[in-house]
Amino acid sequence: MYRSYKMIFLYLLLPFVLTGCWSSKEIEDLAMYTGMALDIGQPAPIEEEFEAKGAEYSKHNKVMTTIQIVPMKTVGTKDKNNTGSTKKPYLNVSGSGDSILEIFRQFSIRLDRPIIGHHLKVIVISSKLLRKQTIEQMSDFVLRDNDIRPSTKVYISQGDAKETLESSEPNEIPSFHITGMYRNQMRTSKVLDFVTLSKLDALMKTKRSFVLQNLVSGGGQIEFSGAGIIKGSSGHWIGNLNQEDAECLAWITNKGKAGAIKAYDWDNQPLTYEIKSIKSKISPHVDEGKISFKVHLAVEGRLIETWNKNNIPSTNYYAEKTSKIIEEKFAKMVQALMNKLQSKYKVDVAGFGNRLAIVYPSVWKQVEDDWDDTFSRSEVNFTYDISVTDFGSITETE
C-alpha cells in the first residue's frame, strides 16, 4: 500500500525534472525580425558567392526577401562607455527564391538563432515587384503565418525595397523609423493612414483599388512620397500619386486633418495657409443611370506665412481675398488628382464607390463589377467653402 503511494509520488515529482525543457525557447536565443522587404528576384550578393561554390537549391529567383534582425549580438560583458557607436544595431539578411517561407528556411541554415515573426512591424514591397507579381501572391505567406501580427504595416517603395531598411544614422533601426513616421500625420496629410495587413486583406478580398504609401530612399534616409496605386482587378501596381495628390486624396476621403497650402498672392509672393480642420462630403447622384458626384470641402484655417512686403491687414476683406487664392490653389490640386484618377489610371481609390454603395445600393450592384471604369466616366463636381479664421499672432491694421 505505502509502496504504491511512494511510486505515485515519484511519478508526480517527475514533471519537475522536466522543468525548463518543454517547448521553452529563451528570448535571447531567438532572432526577432522587425522589418521585411520584398524585391524583384535576383540573387543577393552573398548568395551569388555561395552559389559560385555550389551551395544552391532548385529555384527560379522570383522574389528577393530581406529581413531586418534586431538586436545585433554583442559579445562578452557590455561596456557602457562605447555602446557600439560605429556598429549598426541591426542586421539585414537577404535571400532569393520562389517562396517566402522557403527563403526563411534558407536563412535558418545561415543564422545562429531561429527567426521569429511576432515582432514584424513593417513590410515594404517594391513597386517593380508588384508590377510582376500580384499583391495577393506577395502577402499570402504573411497573412497565413500565425506569428506575424495583422497589425504589421505595409508600404510600397519606389526603388529597391531593401534600401529602405538601411539607415545612415548610427543608432537607428530603420524598420522602427518607418513604423514611427505615421505620427507626423497630425502635421501633414502627405502622411496617409497606414495600411495594416488585416486591412490589406480586406481590400484585396473586395477587389477594390487602393493606395499604399510610397517610400523613397536616398542617402541612407527615407521619405514618404505620395502613394502607389494598386489596381483592384489585377492586384498589380499601376502607378504613383505624387505628394500633393496624396495630400488631396487624404482630404477628399476625410482622412487628412492637417496640412499647409502654399499659393502665390496678388503680388506673386508666397502665401501659406495652414489647415485647422477640413471636412469633406461626397454625395452621389444618379440621374437616369448617369452617376455623378458632388464633393463639398469645408476648410478652416489660418494665414500662417506670407512673404509679401505689403501688409495683409487682419480684416474680412483680406480674409476673403486670401481665401479666394487658396480656393484656386485647392481647385488646381484637386483637379490634378482627379485627372490622374479618372483619365490617367482610371481607378477609384478615394471611396466614391463606397458612398454610392451606401446611398444607392441598387445602382451599386449594377456597376460594382467594373466600377473603376464607370468611375472614370462619372462626373465629379467640387464645391469649396474655405475660410480664413485668423492671421496668426500678428495683427496688422490698414
Place this chain on the structure above:
Amino acid sequence: MSFLSSIAHHIPDWIVFCQALIALLVPILATRIYKTLHSFVGTGKNLDTNKVSQTLESTRAATPFSGDYQTDLQAILSKIGSNSDLHTREFPLTKLNARGTLFCVDGMQNERILNMKMMEFLMFKATGDVLAEPSKAEDLLPFSSLSTISDIDNFNRSVLFGHAGLLIEGMPHGLLIEFPNGANRSIDEPVSEALIRGPRLGFSEVLSENTSMLRRQGFSDQLEMKSYLVGTRLQKDLVIAYMKDIVNPDLLQEVQTRVNNLNSDFLADSGYIEQLIEDNYLSPFQQVQNTERPDRVINALLEGRIAILLDGTPFALIVPVTFSMLLQTPEDYYERWIPGSLLRMLRFGAAFVALMGPALYISLIAFHPGLIPTELAISIIETRQGVPFPALIEVLILEVSIEILREAGIRLPKPIGPAMGIVGGLIIGDAAVQAGIVSPFLVIVVAVTAISSFSIPTYSAGVTLRLLRFVSMMFAAFLGMFGTILFFLLLCSHLTKLKSFGVPYLTPASPFRATDWKDLFFRAPLSLMKRRPAMLKTKDSKRKS
C-alpha cells in the same frame, strides 16, 4: 448500413480514449492521495471527544486536604518543597493561637505588600471568629481575590503558577489569596500590524490584560467570554470571545467543540491552536486569522466572528476567515471610503504580482517572446545575451537570495537590519547584474515582487504567497503561460473548495453573495453597510437599528 458506417467513421482512435482515461484518472488519483494524506493527521473536527476527557480525568486523582495542619504541610512540602524558588514562611497567628504557612514563588508576588498587609493582618488582627467557621472565612478575610482549594495537587500547581497560597491550622483546605504578578512587558504598538491611522493599542502576553482591552472597546453586556483550560501537562487559560446576540450558535458550537478537543500537552502560542483546529492542514492557506490588534478583533466579533485568546501570546485568533480578510486592514475603514477602496484594490494587485510576477517573467522570456512589446524585447535580449542561465535558474538565484536576505533581516539585531537590507538588496543586485549572472530587468521584477509581498497586511498570508510563488515559477518554467494559467486555476479550485469553520474561503466571490461585494475589492461608504456580512448567517443581521 451506410448510416452505421458513417457513425463508425466518427469514433476516435484509441489514443483519444487513452487521453480521456488519463483525464479521468488524474483527478480521481489526486483526490485519493489527498484523502489518504488527510486521514494520517486528521483535523480539529474529527478528534474523539470522550477519549480526551477521560485521560484528563484519570491523571487528576485528587488528594484532598486532610484537615490536620502538620500532615497537610508535610504533604505539600514533600511534593513541591524541593523547588529552590519556593518561599515558605511559617508564622503564628497570635490572637488565634494557631500556626499558618504562606507559600509563594520567587518573583511572582509583590513581597512588600504580602509582608506588610497580609502578615500583619494574619499575625496580629485575625481573630478567632474569622477562622472559626471555615465557611465564613471566605467572607471575612480582607482579600478580594480569595479562593479556597480542597485539593492538595491543585493547590500545589496554583502556588507554583504564582498564586500566594495560605495554609492555616484548623482549616480543612488551602487558600489562594493573590493572583500571580509576574514580570510583564508593557503594552506596545502592534509590531506586525502597524497602521498610520487608528488605535496604537496591541495585545500583550497577559490574558487578563487582553480581555480587558476587548471589554474596554465599548459598553455592552453582550460581549461574552468563556474560559477554558487547555494543555494536558502544562495547562493554560484560553478564552473564546463572541457577541452573544450576533454570533451564529452553530458556529459557536463548532468552535467550542474544536477547542474542547484540543489534545496537546502544551500550547506555547496561539499558532498551536490554529494548527490544531484548522479544517485542512494540507492547504497552504491559513484558515484562521491571527492578529495583535484589539480593534480588529472587536470588529470581527461585531461581524459575527469568534475570537480565541490564549494566555502568554499577544496573537488572538479570529475564526472563520475568508480570503479577502487577509488583504484588508482596519485602516480601510478608518480612512474615507475612496482612498480606502483604492488602497484595497492596490493590495489585491500587489498580491497578484507577489504571486505571479516571476512566473510571468519566466513564461514571457522563455515561452512567449511575442507578447513582449518590441522595444522592451530588444532591450531584454541585449541585457540577457551575457546571462549563462535559463530564465528559471536566473530567477531562482535572485529570488532565493532575496528570501534569504529577508529571513536574515528578521534575525538581525535592530540597528543592523536596515543596513543589511541595503547591502543585500542594492549591492548584491547590482553586482549580480555587473557579473552577468542575472539581467537588470529581472532585478526589477524581483524587487517589485518583494515590495508587493511586503504590502500584504497579514504576515502569514504573505508567507503563503511567497511559498506559492515558487510553485508558480515551476509551473511557468514547465509549461509557460499555459502552466501559469493552469497554476492559477488549480489555486482557484483549491480555494473554492477550502472552508474555514464551514464558511467557504472565497465567499463572497464564490459562492456568490452580491450583498457582501460592497466590502470586497471595494469598500463602500459606511452609511451603505447596513447589514453584517451575509456569509456568517448571524442572528442579528442589521448593523443599524
